[in-house]
Amino acid sequence: MATDKSWQWWKEHTPQYFHKFAMSRRQRVIMAVFLLGSFVYIILTQERVVRTQGPTEFELALRKRRAVHMLGRVPGEPTHPEVRKFCSGLAKQNPNLVAENESSPVIYVVTPTYKRPEMVAELTRLGQTLTMVQRIHWIVAEDSATCSAPITSLLKRLGLPYTHLATPMPEIYRREKFVPRGVSNRRAALQWVQANGENTGVLFFLDDDNAVDIRLFEEMRSTKTVSMWPVGLIGEYTVSSPIVKEGKVVGFYDGWPAGRKFQVDMAGFAVGVGYMKKQRKVTMPYIAGHEEDGFLKSLNLSISNIEVKADRCTNILVWHTRTAKNPIRTLNMETHQNDNIKVLADNMRHLGMIK
Numbered sequence: 001m002a003t004d005k006s007w008q009w010w011k012e013h014t015p016q017y018f019h020k021f022a023m024s025r026r027q028r029v030i031m032a033v034f035l036l037g038s039f040v041y042i043i044l045t046q047e048r049v050v051r052t053q054g055p056t057e058f059e060l061a062l063r064k065r066r067a068v069h070m071l072g073r074v075p076g077e078p079t080h081p082e083v084r085k086f087c088s089g090l091a092k093q094n095p096n097l098v099a100e101n102e103s104s105p106v107i108y109v110v111t112p113t114y115k116r117p118e119m120v121a122e123l124t125r126l127g128q129t130l131t132m133v134q135r136i137h138w139i140v141a142e143d144s145a146t147c148s149a150p151i152t153s154l155l156k157r158l159g160l161p162y163t164h165l166a167t168p169m170p171e172i173y174r175r176e177k178f179v180p181r182g183v184s185n186r187r188a189a190l191q192w193v194q195a196n197g198e199n200t201g202v203l204f205f206l207d208d209d210n211a212v213d214i215r216l217f218e219e220m221r222s223t224k225t226v227s228m229w230p231v232g233l234i235g236e237y238t239v240s241s242p243i244v245k246e247g248k249v250v251g252f253y254d255g256w257p258a259g260r261k262f263q264v265d266m267a268g269f270a271v272g273v274g275y276m277k278k279q280r281k282v283t284m285p286y287i288a289g290h291e292e293d294g295f296l297k298s299l300n301l302s303i304s305n306i307e308v309k310a311d312r313c314t315n316i317l318v319w320h321t322r323t324a325k326n327p328i329r330t331l332n333m334e335t336h337q338n339d340n341i342k343v344l345a346d347n348m349r350h351l352g353m354i355k
Helices: 002-013 025-053 057-071 119-130 149-158 183-196 215-220 273-277 291-298 340-350
Strands: 085-090 107-113 136-142 162-166 202-205 210-212 226-228 239-245 248-253 269-272 318-320
Touching: 085 149, 107 119, 107 183, 119 136, 119 149, 119 210, 136 149, 136 183, 149 162, 162 183, 183 202, 183 273, 183 291, 202 215, 202 273, 269 273
Parallel strands: 107 136, 107 202, 136 162
Antiparallel strands: 085 162, 202 269, 210 318, 226 269, 239 248
16 A cells, blocks of 8 residues: 555665654544544633633634734724714803803713614713703714714704714624624724823713713813723623722722723723823724723823722712613604694604604
């Protein structure tokens, strides 16, 4: 056989001292079976770990490595241009709202959103809260190729200084097992603030499903680097908060550590715009669950430099509430062609509440 001839040739043409390490044909077969069995065992056990543990640190690490492979450079950084469309804006506040102190730092409130039946309701509630706060610039960024007319109408009606952006998530991330929601919106808002924000201003991420006490805005307005506070109704501990000793942050109390350096919620910190502009590359990664940590790391922030707010992180002034999700229904209008229900349904459709 060819194999036996090859083996005979090897024996005749190699130094004698190699022959004492040579294996018989039976030994070679046994070794091959052993190696193949070991390889199959490793693959099966790793697969079982992923299936039984779910979204753990191990699985997140796997996804981070996949992101590195996909992107070829920094984890979570896209290789294709992101779509960012400016829709409308208002630079000055309506004078009929609360009187402004022009010397007070502007707070740039960033709110990502997406089309669903609750969208207009959520933004109406949040927007009317913001009208009670001085020196606010509201940046609303939609996960869509175009801006929604009802949101544009709401922003104009509220009279707040605002910027309305259309910032769709790259399609590649919609196919992820854990979708990094809101990242494309916040990245676009970051770019806008870096280009247009006042150096004395403050950046704050406030999702449309958050509830906020307006006292928090005055707490954060003095932020120079990064300030932090507790966020209620989130995670296994019902709160996410810095751990404070002798007025300094020494760690984090959060139900989902996941290997993060900064174990905080998106609504649990604010950033000085001037400080942010001094950093070499500010970014937020497309890695679900690690958006806050990745962003704060890009600021070159030291835990010892965090500014403590909310009475040494003992008070809760913002909550991660969740509105019940409603299905997008189709209503039967056959018996309502000549009454108000027909017009009501048309208005609901315009607001994205029904089909």
